[in-house]
Amino acid sequence: GMRGPGETQLETDRRLINQRIKLLKERLRDVQKGRVVQRQSRQREFKASLVGYTNAGKSSILAGLTGGRDIFIEDRLFATLDPLTREVDVGEAKVLVTDTVGFIRKLPHHLVASFRATLEETAEADLLLHVVDAGQPTWEEQRIVVEQVLEELGVGDRPRLLVFNKIDLLSEEDLLALQERIGRLVKGAVFVSALHEGGLEPLRRALGTAIRSRRPLSEIRLSAGDGKLLAELHRGGEVIDQRTDGDTLVIRARVDDALAGRLRRGGAEVIAGIKTPA
Ligand SMILES: Nc1nc2c(ncn2[C@@H]2O[C@H](COP(=O)(O)OP(=O)(O)OP(=O)(O)O)[C@@H](O)[C@H]2O)c(=O)[nH]1
Ligand SMILES: [Mg+2]
Structure with a gap:
């Protein structure tokens, strides 16, 4: 009963397929829009x-921090080929943690592309977590190789743990x-x-400390009409919530020193290091 007047089966199929394609294209557009938003908020x-x-x-x-069962782990070299990012809860804040392709003294040729992706991720990182295999008698040499690679990647000066x-x-x-x-x-x-159960708690705590010290939770007061400063805050800080107090916007956000400085110079009042309400 789907056939329109005078339509052959073929024409009906074509019409239905075209409708389906149109629908899928719309969905794809929505998904892509979502991705951009997600990427911006992740930044x-x-x-x-x-x-x-x-x-x-x-x-x-990463699997232990997130409970992720979808993360590929294997006892062989270069198990990971693509950087993978997951959100990790560290108490009152969230950290985006990226897994990367392992470093080695002489990088096999076919891994250069994977490595380039790793480079992009590490270049954006606020903190590098340098993982050392304490069970390896040669861990000191491995650590030095990794440090050399980080230098070569131009991220040798990044804060690291x-x-x-x-x-x-x-x-x-x-x-x-x-x-x-x-x-x-x-x-x-x-x-x-x-x-081991609970074996990653020292790392979770250290991440919490890192985010608290580098991006203290702050109260920012600015004029409600100051769209430029507000945009800057949204671009560079992690906004938790906001309310109005007369003509003033009162925003709680995590901001680093550099952004706090820019906001103050722009006329905002910034109180760094406020307590998180329970
Ligand atoms: N005993 C023990 N083994 C571990 C621990 N963490 C990881 N492993 C094992 O070490 C091996 C390598 O783990 P992966 O997590 O794949 O290592 P990776 O650093 O991601 O390796 P690449 O992706 O190749 O760079 C696996 O067999 C893990 O089960 C640990 O805390 N204790
Ligand atoms: Mg891996």
Whole structure:
């Protein structure tokens, strides 16, 4: 009963297919619009990239932080070929954590494209999480190789956090010795196990601390008519909520020092480091 007057079956099919194509095109447009919005909002979030020698456990850490079962983990070199980003809850804030392709001394030719994508992700990161396989007797050499690659990628100056993974493979004695030695060399290294319940809590806490110190929750007051400053805040900060107080907009947002400075110069009042309401 779908056939219009004088239509052959073929014409009917064609009409139905065209309707379907039109519908799908509309949906695709909506999806693409959604993507742009998502990407823009993601740009404002705090970003951390997992970097490190291949097989150190980067993907396992991301899976452990997110409970993600869709993350590819394997005991072989270069299990991960595409950067993958997931939102991680660190208490009162969210961090976008990206898994990347593992680093190695001599990069095989076919991995150069994967590596370029990794480069783009690490270049955008607020913090690099350098994952070290504490169970590897050669972890110090691997760490140096990774540092060299980071230099070559032009991100050698990025803030980073050393993450010693697979501590379950160490005896209690060896772990204590390692922690003591590392504690003398660098500040704030964390010791984790991606495979054990609660084993990633030190990393989650460190991420919480990093976001609180780099992007303190702030109260910003600006004139409700100041669209330019408001746009700047939305572009560069993570807006939590906003209300009006007469002619003043009162906004709670996470902003870094640079943005706070720009807002103040533009005439806004910025109170950094306010407490999060319970
Ligand atoms: N014992 C132990 N094994 C772990 C831990 N974390 C990861 N592994 C194992 O180490 C291997 C490599 O883990 P992946 O997460 O794929 O490592 P990756 O750093 O993502 O590796 P690439 O993607 O190749 O760079 C897997 O067999 C994991 O199960 C850990 O905390 N303890
Ligand atoms: Mg991986």
